[in-house]
Amino acid sequence: MATVLDSIQRAAAGKAERLIDPHGRAIADLRISVTDRCNYKCVYCRTGNEGAAYAELPIEDYLRMARVFVGLGIEKIRLTGGEPLLRRGLTDLLRQLSRLRTLDGSAPDLALTTNGHLLEEMAESLRDAGLSRITVSMDAVDAERFARITRVPGSYERVLKGVRAAKRAGLAPVKVNCVLLRGFNEDQIVPFARFSREEGVIVRFIEFMPLGEDRLWTPESVVPLREIEEALRSFRPIVRMAPNAASETAVRYTFDDGVGEIGIIAPVTQAFCGHCSRVRLTSDGKIRTCLFSQSDHDLYGVMQRGGSDEEMVRFIRRTIEQKEARHHIGEPGFLKPSRSMVHIGG
Ligand code: SAM
Numbered sequence: 040m041a042t043v044l045d046s047i048q049r050a051a052a053g054k055a056e057r058l059i060d061p062h063g064r065a066i067a068d069l070r071i072s073v074t075d076r077c078n079y080k081c082v083y084c085r086t087g088n089e090g091a092a093y094a095e096l097p098i099e100d101y102l103r104m105a106r107v108f109v110g111l112g113i114e115k116i117r118l119t120g121g122e123p124l125l126r127r128g129l130t131d132l133l134r135q136l137s138r139l140r141t142l143d144g145s146a147p148d149l150a151l152t153t154n155g156h157l158l159e160e161m162a163e164s165l166r167d168a169g170l171s172r173i174t175v176s177m178d179a180v181d182a183e184r185f186a187r188i189t190r191v192p193g194s195y196e197r198v199l200k201g202v203r204a205a206k207r208a209g210l211a212p213v214k215v216n217c218v219l220l221r222g223f224n225e226d227q228i229v230p231f232a233r234f235s236r237e238e239g240v241i242v243r244f245i246e247f248m249p250l251g252e253d254r255l256w257t258p259e260s261v262v263p264l265r266e267i268e269e270a271l272r273s274f275r276p277i278v279r280m281a282p283n284a285a286s287e288t289a290v291r292y293t294f295d296d297g298v299g300e301i302g303i304i305a306p307v308t309q310a311f312c313g314h315c316s317r318v319r320l321t322s323d324g325k326i327r328t329c330l331f332s333q334s335d336h337d338l339y340g341v342m343q344r345g346g347s348d349e350e351m352v353r354f355i356r357r358t359i360e361q362k363e364a365r366h367h368i369g370e371p372g373f374l375k376p377s378r379s380m381v382h383i384g385g
Pocket of ligand 1: 077083084119120121122123152153154155174175176177216218245246247248249250251380381384385
């Protein structure tokens with residue numbers, strides 16, 4: 040009897056330890072930026088200025104922060120950047136992250152977002168280090184257009200090879216994310232639908248958000264979900280698929296013959312903040328509770344001052360208590376976030 044009671048108490052205590060924000064959302068999804076360097080200069084993201092200051096912490100410091108977070112109920116960790124494949128020690132970090140245990144005793148779900156430029160040569164070692172899933176960013180399926188957007192010649196062929204290598208390595212399902220920006224690539228919707236069917240990857244279109252260094256964003260620059268659906272229908276009838284989880288950000292579709300999968304992530308026209316389960320850690324160790332936060336919370340500062348794990352836990356809890364209910368994109372008085380996407384971690 041005592042053991043049953045004990046286990047009930049332990050379970051209850053475990054529940055109480057989980058991070059719940061003031062809006063009742065369980066925070067189970069941590070995104071860690073491991074560098075804010077990037078080898079692409081995508082027109083909608085970066086200014087193209089070389090030599091800007093960048094920030095990285097030792098790999099062990101990300102690991103310690105991740106461990107403390109996992110003890111608070113984080114179940115999924117996504118590594119991002121900047122460009123995470125530029126980061127030395129990335130596979131070591133993955134290997135060590137895969138040894139952590141979530142509150143229910145399983146390994147955390149490890150995912151990574153990359154521009155794919157270095158993926159062909161790294162796909163197998165990433166898998167061997169414990170990566171389970173990968174998302175590759177591609178904003179066109181046309182070599183010339185791709186180079187115009189990334190501002191790096193020859194990038195398309197490399198990324199395509201990277202996507203195929205990730206599939207071969209079993210990093211399935213490979214997701215391909217395309218940010219649609221009016222005037223740049225809205226004509227790529229149907230080509231991407233074909234790409235999903237031919238390459239066997241999940242393609243997800245993302246509405247452009249006001250997060251770039253160059254402040255290109257206007258409401259008109261957004262290609263909204265409705266328009267993406269219409270373009271897809273002009274190709275073939277689409278069929279809505281059930282969400283995988285309540286916190287899923289993408290509305291999912293396949294086609295009438297069941298071949299191909301498309302997701303639309305519509306943070307601007309159909310915000311999903313009500314289900315947000317995320318918290319972000321920047322490459323310089325600051326917590327961000329929302330992409331559009333006006334401030335960061337310096338978790339690394341706590342470590343630098345010699346703070347214990349318990350102090351870090353208290354700091355994280357206090358920070359999560361300040362998580363915003365939602366973003367205010369497109370509303371009068373919208374304030375631009377305190378950092379751009381490349382310095383937050385997408
Ligand atoms: N370098 C990696 C990559 O390219 O996937 C990871 C970092 S990147 C900042 C992560 C994702 O954010 C990319 O898919 C990128 O297209 C997306 N992104 C950047 N700026 C964005 C914006 N203003 N609105 C929507 N998505 C954006």
